[in-house]
Amino acid sequence: MPSKLVEPAQATPSSNGLLVQGRVLHALLIREMLTRYGRNNLGFLWLFLEPMLFTLAVTALWTATRTIHGSDLPITAFAITGYASMLMWRNMPARCINAIKGNKSLMFHRQVRPLDVYLSRILLEFGGSSASFVLLVVAFWAFDAVALPEDALQLLGGWLTLGWFGAGLAMVLGALSEKSELVDKLWPPFSYLLFPFSGAAFIVESLPEKAREILLYLPMLNCVEFIREGYFGTKMRAYYDMEYVVVFNLVLSLVALAMVRLQTVEADYE
Amino acid sequence: MIRLTDVTKQYPTNSGMRTILKGINLTIRRGEHVGILGRNGAGKSTLVRVIGGAEQATTGTVEREMSVSWPLAFTGGFHAKLTGIDNLRFICRIYGVDFQDRLAFVKDFSELGAYLYEPVGVYSSGMRARLAFAISMTIDFDCYLIDEVMAVGDDSFRERCKVELFEKRADKAMLIVSHSHRYLKGTCNRFLLFRNGTIEEYDDFDEVYDQYKALLAEPQTF
Incomplete structure (x- = not known):
């Protein structure tokens, strides 16, 4: 059987930059989804089951021990907003670290660039965290365990800003990890250290003034506060400076894009 | 057309920088079949990868006016x-x-x-x-990079590869790396021999093969 040949224009990667990058991103996204979640087992379900288990566990633990978490906010919604936010800024970098090392052979296809690999993983992570967040809220709401957000638009704004921060951080750490193995070793413990300060388990109002000032240098804490204000509205007093986060994100993104651009990647057989 | 101008390629190793390609100048036109010979580690595959764009040249330029396949x-x-x-x-x-x-x-x-x-x-x-x-x-590409491809597969598969590549796509440019005498002789009309990080060009297979044999007889140190 004769093979059908494609007109050469289609084999020229540079014919239309944006179109090509769109194609590559689409292909990488599907590839990532299939390899991460597979086709046969529980697959995508884990995306929701894991945070759901966590939320249920925290709710159970805190209800049982009546731990004071600094406010009388509904504990389930508090746990969901905190954990979902943490998943995003922690997992995006985790997925981008060593992402190129494992995909070097893809670079034989000239149209696939490191930025595409990072973006596809970031998008997938963002989609996953967002879907699991929405699904959790709806699921717990169906059982009257949580109320719906008071200001969904603010919540969305905070969520997107947090995702932006996660994306920038992910690309910086991803690019660094190609140069030094330390990143791969140090990010997990470092992210665990950051976890208690990131607002997953407290609200800023419960902190002493001095601690508030210092901890609010963490962009993710500002975002979590903003997200929670959107969620709980008048029930809490939130502390944040979103202008600071936006400026931080802009600088971070610039650094990230420069680092990814300057990265020299050599494709490798096998 | 693919044009390489003063292309060098260096790799960092434990014993310092190693220069694999030392100023390669090469032009490949549409339809040309170029065979590459050289000892192990001479830079054959490195050249293929630089031409394919899987690696960047350390210095020099690579211009591609044809679409180039992956290896x-x-x-x-x-x-x-x-x-x-x-x-x-x-x-x-x-x-x-x-x-x-x-x-x-x-x-x-x-x-x-x-x-x-x-x-x-x-x-x-x-x-x-x-x-x-x-x-x-x-x-479909204008130029195919073929790096020791036929080393694998059984005879019937190899035969079909040959038909697909050298009969149906005979008009395409090809860059072929191989140690196989038979393979290069029948298919290529230009030959490059790697010597000390540079390439020598030959039009005649028997000539390049003699040189290659002589090269193999010399002691090799990496």
Whole structure:
């Protein structure tokens, strides 16, 4: 059987930059989804089951021990907003670290660039965290365990800003990890250290003034506060400076894009 | 046309920088079949990778006015967890070609049957090469990079590769790396011999092969 040949224009990667990058991103996204979640087992379900288990566990633990978490906010919604936010800024970098090392052979296809690999993983992570967040809220709401957000638009704004921060951080750490193995070793413990300060388990109002000032240098804490204000509205007093986060994100993104651009990647057989 | 101007390539090693390519000047025009000979580690594959764009030259320029394939039958781009079909889909997506048209060809050419629906991780190396070659043939390029491709596969598969490549695509430019005497002689009209990081050009196979033999007789140190 004769093979059908494609007109050469289609084999020229540079014919239309944006179109090509769109194609590559689409292909990488599907590839990532299939390899991460597979086709046969529980697959995508884990995306929701894991945070759901966590939320249920925290709710159970805190209800049982009546731990004071600094406010009388509904504990389930508090746990969901905190954990979902943490998943995003922690997992995006985790997925981008060593992402190129494992995909070097893809670079034989000239149209696939490191930025595409990072973006596809970031998008997938963002989609996953967002879907699991929405699904959790709806699921717990169906059982009257949580109320719906008071200001969904603010919540969305905070969520997107947090995702932006996660994306920038992910690309910086991803690019660094190609140069030094330390990143791969140090990010997990470092992210665990950051976890208690990131607002997953407290609200800023419960902190002493001095601690508030210092901890609010963490962009993710500002975002979590903003997200929670959107969620709980008048029930809490939130502390944040979103202008600071936006400026931080802009600088971070610039650094990230420069680092990814300057990265020299050599494709490798096998 | 592909034009390399003063291309050098260096790699950092434990004993300092190693220069593999020392100022390569080379032009490949449409339809030319270029055979590359040289000892192990001489820089043959490095040259192929630089031309293909999988690696950047340390200095010098590479201009491509033709579309250039990935190294043929190269299997590294496959994901071991994905099935043969899914890997084909991926290639079709990034090159923007229709999957259904290609599927029939890959099925027919690779003869992998039900294995196409299994993860590539369970393939033998021969099966993987079949899939890789079949997928390589689904995208049309102006210039094919062929790096020791025929080393794998059984005779019947090799024969079909030959037909697909050197008969159906005889008008395409090709860059062929091989240690096989027979293979280069019949197919190439230009020959490059690697010596000390540079290339010498020959038009006649017997001449280049004598030089190559002489080179092999010399003691080699890396």
